[in-house]
Amino acid sequence: MVSDLPEYYFRVRENGAFVFRVDTENRHQRIEMDQIAVVNIKNGSVKPHGERTLSPEGASAIENWMAERATLLAKRDIDDIHRAVDHLNLTTHWAQSRATEEQLEEVTDALLLAMHDLRGVLVRKKADRLMKAQK
Known part of the structure; x- marks a missing residue:
């Protein structure tokens, strides 16, 4: 199971994520997560946590996550609009047939x-x- 874990974990928040490096190679053989950065999807900023410098692998993982996240959020936006159209239709039917x-x-x-x-x-x-x- 431990080997199946990703190298980085992204704790999603409203404007982006906190980025953690996942460590399973420690002497206690426990999963440890070390925060390495804060990501803001809205403005594209990546701020290393504390005095850290991001490794090229970490920076690449963050860039890939940001691109995938932007795509997912765009899909969700359009899905929400399609649902809004459905809700408008349901509201019309409710107003015409059941509303007091x-x-x-x-x-x-x-x-x-x-x-x-x-x-x-x-x-x-x-x-x-x-x-x-x-x-």
Whole structure:
């Protein structure tokens, strides 16, 4: 089992990760994790932990993780949008078939404002794409 462990562990956080080097080659034969860096996905920064200098292998592992993480987050973003479309459809059906007057009163203004805002952004972005395509 110990040999199956990766050399680096990334503890994911909201903007990136804490990076640990996994050590199984110690005298107690325990898994030890030594923090080597902090990664920020949003701005691409990698800060070595403490007075450390990252090895070329460590820097490469971090770069690979950052690229894989960015790809995963992009996939999740678009999946969330597809789910939002589904939720809008389900909300439409709920409003038409099951919602009480009190429930509709509670959510109508918030939904109308959110949909108006979304519609404005989508129409503007669509027009920008059409204008760009015509050039």
